[in-house]
Amino acid sequence: xxxxxxxxxxxxxxxxxxxxxxxxxxxxxxxxxxxxxxxxxxxxxxxxxxxxxxxxxxxxxxxxxxxxxxxxxxxxxxxxxxxxxxxxxxxxxxxxxxxxxxxxxxxxxxxxxxxxxxxxxxxxxxxxxxxxxxxxxxxxxxxxxxxxxxxxxxxx
Amino acid sequence: xxxxxxxxxxxxxxxxxxxxxxxxxxxxxxxxxxxxxxxxxxxxxxxxxxxxxxxxxxxxxxxxxxxxxxxxxxxxxxxxxxxxxxxxxxxxxxxxxxxxxxxxxxxxxxxxxxxxxxxxxxxxxxxxxxxxxxxxxxxxxxxxxxxxxxxxxxxxxxxxxxxxxxxxxxxxxxxxxxxxxxxxxxxxxxxxxxxxxxxxxxxxxxxxxxxxxxxxxxxxxxxxxxxxxxxxxxxxxxxxxxxxxxxxxxxxxxxxxxxxxxxxxxxxxxxxxxxxxxxxxxxxxxxxxxxxxxxxxxxxxxxxxxx
Numbered sequence: 001x002x003x004x005x006x007x008x009x010x011x012x013x014x015x016x017x018x019x020x021x022x023x024x025x026x027x028x029x030x031x032x033x034x035x036x037x038x039x040x041x042x043x044x045x046x047x048x049x050x051x052x053x054x055x056x057x058x059x060x061x062x063x064x065x066x067x068x069x070x071x072x073x074x075x076x077x078x079x080x081x082x083x084x085x086x087x088x089x090x091x092x093x094x095x096x097x098x099x100x101x102x103x104x105x106x107x108x109x110x111x112x113x114x115x116x117x118x119x120x121x122x123x124x125x126x127x128x129x130x131x132x133x134x135x136x137x138x139x140x141x142x143x144x145x146x147x148x149x150x151x152x153x154x155x156x
Numbered sequence: 157x158x159x160x161x162x163x164x165x166x167x168x169x170x171x172x173x174x175x176x177x178x179x180x181x182x183x184x185x186x187x188x189x190x191x192x193x194x195x196x197x198x199x200x201x202x203x204x205x206x207x208x209x210x211x212x213x214x215x216x217x218x219x220x221x222x223x224x225x226x227x228x229x230x231x232x233x234x235x236x237x238x239x240x241x242x243x244x245x246x247x248x249x250x251x252x253x254x255x256x257x258x259x260x261x262x263x264x265x266x267x268x269x270x271x272x273x274x275x276x277x278x279x280x281x282x283x284x285x286x287x288x289x290x291x292x293x294x295x296x297x298x299x300x301x302x303x304x305x306x307x308x309x310x311x312x313x314x315x316x317x318x319x320x321x322x323x324x325x326x327x328x329x330x331x332x333x334x335x336x337x338x339x340x341x342x343x344x345x346x347x348x349x350x351x352x353x354x355x356x357x358x359x360x361x362x363x364x365x366x367x368x369x370x371x372x373x374x375x376x377x378x379x380x381x382x383x384x385x386x387x388x389x390x391x392x393x394x395x396x397x398x399x400x401x402x403x404x405x406x407x408x409x410x411x412x413x414x415x416x417x418x419x420x421x422x423x424x425x426x427x428x429x430x431x432x433x434x435x436x437x438x439x440x441x442x443x444x445x446x447x448x449x450x451x452x453x454x455x456x457x458x459x460x461x462x463x
Contacts, residue, residue, distance in 0.1 A: 041452055053433050110189025114287050116266040122247045142289050143166060 007149060010044070015063040017085040020097075023048060025079050026058035032074045032155050033101050039066055049110055051086070074107050076100045080132055111150040117144035152156060160462030163274040164282045164455060167292040167332045175299060175332065181454035182300050182447070188224060189450040196226025201460050203232035204257035206249070207284070208264045213423070213445070214284050214294075217262045223451035227460075230257065250276040253280040259460055260287075265346055280459040288324050294422065295328045297451040302379055305418050309333070311381040313340035313376050317403055318383035318428060325422045326383055327354050334361040342366045343371050345399045348385065370403060374413045380405070380438075382421045404408050405429045420444050 026045050030036065035043050042063040046050040053055040067075070067085055075082055076098040085096040086094040104127040110117050118137065127144055135148045146154065163169075170178075182214040188194070201223040210233065219229045246269060252411050253260055254277045262270050263284040270283030270290070290461040302309055314333060316326050320342050330340055331354065340362055342350045349366065358364055367373055374380070383403055390396035405419060405428060421429060431438050457463070 039383075065366075110268075112267060114265070114267050116246070116264075116268040116272045116286070119266050120245055120247060120272065122245060139268065141271045143168070143268070 005075045007117065011090055012044075012061050012063050012087055013090055014088050015061065015065055015086075016067050018079070018085065019056060019057070019083045021058040021060065021079040021082050022054070023056040023127050028078050028152060029058075029060055029075060029082075032078065033062070033071055035062065042123060043139055054105065059132050064096065070107055072098050073101070073104070077104070077135070077151060077155065080135070095097070100132060101127050103127070103140075104129060104144055106156075108151065108154045110139045110142060110144060111154045112139065112142050112144040115144065117141045158462075159458035160460075161280050162279050162459050163198075163270075163460065164292050165274055165365070166283065166290045167295045167328050170292070170332075171260070172399075174298065177386075178296050178324075178451065178454055179300050179303050181458060182296075182451040183304070185450040185453040185457075189221075189446070189453065192224045193226065193453070194315065197457060198222065199226035199459055201225075201227040201258040202256065203227050203261060203456065204253050205228050205229060205233075205261045206233065206253065206261075206263070207233045208269075210234060211263050211285060214263060214448070215261075217448035218282075218284060218293075218452050220448060221449045224412065224449065224455055225456055227258075232245065234320045236253055246272060247276045249323065251282075251438075253277075253446070254279055255429070280438045282455065282459070285324075288322065290328060291324060292328065293448070293452055293455060295332050296326055296455070297444065297447045298325065298329045298381070298422070298453050299332060300447050301420055301440060302418075304447065305440045305443060306378055306416065309338040311379045312378045313339045313341065314342055314379040314381065315370075315373060315377040315384070316350075316381045317370055317405075318341040319348045319389065320344040320347040320383070322380075322386070322389065323422075325441050326350070326381070328355065330358055333348045334358040337362070339363045339365070339376075341377065343370045343373065344368070345385075345402070348389065351430075371409065371412075374409060374417075377413060380417060380419050382419060382425075384421075384424070384426055384428055400427065405433060407432055407436060412434060413438070434442050 012083040026047055035041055044060040048056050049059055080100055083097050085092055105124055109125050117123045127137040130136040130138050138145050168238055205215055205218055215233055222229050238286050250273045259280050261284050262273050263280045265287050267287040267289035269286045270281055274281040283290050283292055322327050385400045387396050416438045419438045423445055
């Protein structure tokens with residue numbers, strides 16, 4: 001965390017900081033984490049934060065919640081390259097960058113309503129990563145290629 | 157190439173060399189396509205044809221191919237005749253049929269159904285059409301037709317005309333052809349243009365020209381692949397008639413094409429190719445349909461015997 005950011009958003013005692021979110025994507029991050037339905041969680045958002053690396057970026061701090069691997073994979077879909085900092089007792093205990101795996105499973109459904117993965121309960125939707133920028137994936141079953149907007153609308 | 161027990165789900169799973177291996181093998185099967193293979197090489201095999209939606213032509217062509225190779229055939233051609241009517245899932249049906257047969261030929265309304273089936277079956281699965289998705293044996297027989305009727309695929313200029321938006325044969329064949337050294341022409345009304353994601357993929361590999369006007373490009377083509385424009389794609393009947401009328405393949409149009417131009421169609425046709433074209437030298441669509449049997453004989457032999 002830089003000095004500049006600490007001035008804007010207070011340090012947290014325990015929780016997760018998601019930094020380097022592409023500008024404008026912080027609300028999508030909150031949506032997929034389903035934060036708004038849990039009033040017990042305090043969330044701080046900084047948008048349009050100046051960044052040397054990105055020009056502008058968003059930052060989200062979530063108190064008293066450590067994200068699990070499924071949630072981190074969802075963040076990778078929306079904000080590939082975002083950096084995650086896990087904080088305990090004001091100390092950084094873990095810091096890493098989220099990246100998309102080559103095969104994406106369990107976090108989104110196929111946008112093709114006629115795809116067998118939307119018909120059969122036994123099927124776990126699975127996608128191959130075609131490109132990160134622009135984001136593009138392909139359904140393992142119906143071979144539908146999905147772009148950013150479709151992907152965001154299909155996250156479980 | 158490893159063929160034994162291999163699933164044939166999507167044309168994209170095959171390389172150019174593998175496609176040419178099927179073509180070569182289909183050519184060897186051609187003399188036996190109407191009389192049967194004298195050695196009956198698949199006489200100890202059972203082929204299951206599971207058709208969850210009706211497709212008489214494809215099913216009979218697969219069954220004929222299997223029988224010509226000496227195999228026995230079982231299966232169903234309608235849902236009423238199967239446990240599906242009782243609500244059984246596809247994965248359960250496949251697990252069961254897996255024990256009854258040496259290969260499964262599947263036609264299903266859901267896209268990706270054959271891929272799913274291949275994950276539950278130990279025996280090889282051949283996709284005979286999954287909704288608007290893949291139909292790889294149709295693509296293979298289309299390529300075989302081009303090769304047989306027009307000569308080597310490399311160097312050809314191939315035009316697709318009609319409904320290029322919804323027609324899965326066009327999507328699959330154009331993707332497969334883009335692996336060869338060809339030029340592709342997409343001729344359609346604005347409403348039925350080839351989907352962007354398919355065009356984008358193809359353009360990276362081969363020259364592509366898109367136009368509304370068939371007359372502008374007819375002289376450049378070696379192969380004209382015609383598809384049916386369906387009435388239900390248009391909200392207004394008059395609009396449909398206007399558009400469909402532009403793409404009727406008349407003898408006068410073909411006379412302006414190259415001497416060796418061939419006309420293909422996945423059939424059934426309606427008005428887009430009038431009967432008067434049938435006897436012209438360019439008409440190859442009935443030949444094309446007949447090649448379904450040798451191509452499927454070749455595929456069955458490759459995946460069931462590995463040779």
